[in-house]
Amino acid sequence: MNPALPLPTIAESSRAIMRGELSPVDLAGAALARAEALAPRLDAFIRLTPERAIASARAADREIAAGRRRGPLHGIPYGLKDIYDVAGLPTTAHSKLLVDNIAENDAATTARLEQAGMVLIGKLATHEFATGGPAWDLPWPPAHNPWHTDHFTGGSSSGSGAAVAAGILPMAMGSDTRGSIRAPAAYCGTVGLKPTYGLVSRRGIVPLSFSFDHAGPLTWTVEDCALVMQALAGHDPLDPASANVPIPDYTAALKAGVAGLRIGYAKPFNAEVAVNVEQAGALDAAAALFARLGAEIVEVTLPPIDRFNACAHAISGTESFALHQKDLRTRPGAYARVTRERLMLGAFVSGAQYVQAQRVRRILTTQVDALFKTCDALMIAPVPGPAPRLDAVETGPWRRQQPLTAIFNVTGHPAICVPGGFAANGLPLSVQLAGRFFDEARLLRIAHAYEQEAAWYRKRPTLATLG
Amino acid sequence: MTDDIEADFTAAVRRAGLTLDEDRVAAMRDAYRELQKLLAVLDAPLVYAEEPAFALDLTRIEGTR
Numbered sequence: 001m002n003p004a005l006p007l008p009t010i011a012e013s014s015r016a017i018m019r020g021e022l023s024p025v026d027l028a029g030a031a032l033a034r035a036e037a038l039a040p041r042l043d044a045f046i047r048l049t050p051e052r053a054i055a056s057a058r059a060a061d062r063e064i065a066a067g068r069r070r071g072p073l074h075g076i077p078y079g080l081k082d083i084y085d086v087a088g089l090p091t092t093a094h095s096k097l098l099v100d101n102i103a104e105n106d107a108a109t110t111a112r113l114e115q116a117g118m119v120l121i122g123k124l125a126t127h128e129f130a131t132g133g134p135a136w137d138l139p140w141p142p143a144h145n146p147w148h149t150d151h152f153t154g155g156s157s158s159g160s161g162a163a164v165a166a167g168i169l170p171m172a173m174g175s176d177t178r179g180s181i182r183a184p185a186a187y188c189g190t191v192g193l194k195p196t197y198g199l200v201s202r203r204g205i206v207p208l209s210f211s212f213d214h215a216g217p218l219t220w221t222v223e224d225c226a227l228v229m230q231a232l233a234g235h236d237p238l239d240p241a242s243a244n245v246p247i248p249d250y251t252a253a254l255k256a257g258v259a260g261l262r263i264g265y266a267k268p269f270n271a272e273v274a275v276n277v278e279q280a281g282a283l284d285a286a287a288a289l290f291a292r293l294g295a296e297i298v299e300v301t302l303p304p305i306d307r308f309n310a311c312a313h314a315i316s317g318t319e320s321f322a323l324h325q326k327d328l329r330t331r332p333g334a335y336a337r338v339t340r341e342r343l344m345l346g347a348f349v350s351g352a353q354y355v356q357a358q359r360v361r362r363i364l365t366t367q368v369d370a371l372f373k374t375c376d377a378l379m380i381a382p383v384p385g386p387a388p389r390l391d392a393v394e395t396g397p398w399r400r401q402q403p404l405t406a407i408f409n410v411t412g413h414p415a416i417c418v419p420g421g422f423a424a425n426g427l428p429l430s431v432q433l434a435g436r437f438f439d440e441a442r443l444l445r446i447a448h449a450y451e452q453e454a455a456w457y458r459k460r461p462t463l464a465t466l467g
Numbered sequence: 468m469t470d471d472i473e474a475d476f477t478a479a480v481r482r483a484g485l486t487l488d489e490d491r492v493a494a495m496r497d498a499y500r501e502l503q504k505l506l507a508v509l510d511a512p513l514v515y516a517e518e519p520a521f522a523l524d525l526t527r528i529e530g531t532r
Contacts, residue, residue, distance in 0.1 A: 211521060310508045329484045341495060347483035348476075348499050349506065356509040358519030365520060397491075398498035
């Protein structure tokens with residue numbers, strides 16, 4: 001393995017391991033070497049776990065050699081946003097408050113990935129407690145975008161986006177409360193899936209907002225996303241929101257194409273939320289591509305964005321404040337300023353506003369779900385444009401530009417971001433597709449068809465090839 | 468900013484038991500005003516039948532049966 005090059009995808013590595021052409025030890029070594037080489041420029045990791053990684057990779061080598069290969073993830077490196085528990089390791093949430101917080105058990109998701117034979121390379125940077133924004137008054141610096149290190153990764157799964165885009169890892173776990181998987185995927189040019197609420201367990205992940213939090217993967221390709229979802233999805237009776245639903249084979253129909261499917265393009269949304277001309281152009285081009293592939297494109301209109309944003313602030317903000325109120329009262333200085341101020345806003349929502357938001361949430365969910373009666377997927381802008389410069393990101397308590405992705409945290413529908421081309425400045429654009437509840441298989445199929453035809457995944461950040 | 472908003476903000480901070488950095492009070496007050504402006508869309512009247520999302524479903528509670 002040449003650590004100067006991006007790691008192969010999961011599917012590529014898996015095939016090579018199966019044929020005996022690639023060793024998990026070599027793969028883990030390449031990931032660790034690449035992580036160390038790029039650390040000064042990306043700050044993607046909070047902690048590397050080299051001894052554990054090599055031990056896991058050796059164990060995978062032995063098992064595979066003995067004919068006990070567990071499946072396509074066996075021996076494949078991965079990373080965890082540092083809000084996921086790993087027994088015996090700190091879970092810091094990128095915060096001074098949890099710097100000594102050693103996990104007693106694996107998160108349910110960690111356990112599933114380990115059971116599948118994946119090899120943990122390290123814990124990744126996040127915005128503090130998966131909220132706030134890039135901050136320089138924390139124990140670790142914010143991550144940088146591999147396409148241009150002066151630019152923002154998106155958040156809060158910032159290290160996950162950076163590490164996958166830079167080819168350090170083929171997969172990293174993120175979490176998504178208002179878009180924290182999909183925004184880094186969009187800004188860093190990776191695939192990022194927020195599954196249906198309840199499909200992937202949240203047990204053992206530092207919570208931000210009980211009813212808005214989702215766990216999911218960032219990968220380089222849709223196929224890799226499907227492979228990882230096969231391991232992640234499933235009922236967890238110890239997660240009170242976990243759904244007990246059948247889990248399909250996510251790769252079975254991946255290559256079935258989109259002919260005959262109907263995709264609702266939320267084109268009016270572009271003007272409503274001031275999506276810039278390049279990002280809007282990427283969506284228009286994606287609509288044309290889908291049509292060429294045989295899908296029917298229909299224009300759809302979503303409920304007004306202000307209603308989603310009000311729900312998100314009233315419910316998610318209140319849930320977050322409830323979790324953090326004691327520390328915000330007794331040691332507010334332990335938080336980064338941006339985290340502290342944004343969390344404090346949750347205190348300013350009245351009980352009546354919270355209940356009204358819950359009522360409106362149900363209405364919005366029903367309205368969005370009704371669109372899926374006639375559409376197999378919706379296509380919606382995930383971000384207003386390419387990643388801004390890090391020093392231009394809003395870090396005040398109020399964001400003039402609210403996340404566009406929160407729509408599907410309000411409703412719980414699955415949504416995926418797929419690379420959608422490049423802006424004139426070389427930074428990635430993105431296409432967001434949303435699907436029916438628990439129909440990730442169809443959503444992945446549609447995303448895969450777009451990805452393979454558009455082929456933006458073939459271009460890697462220049463940084464990634466320098467090593 | 469109206470006196471009402473100013474007074475509401477001061478009361479909300481006190482009721483929540485929060486302490487703000489002196490140089491950040493103005494920014495937080497502006498954020499409070501923006502938040503209340505946004506939340507006003509929730510004031511639209513709803514019929515009684517529009518119950519909250521995630522209302523309790525006893526069939527999902529485990530350990531009591």
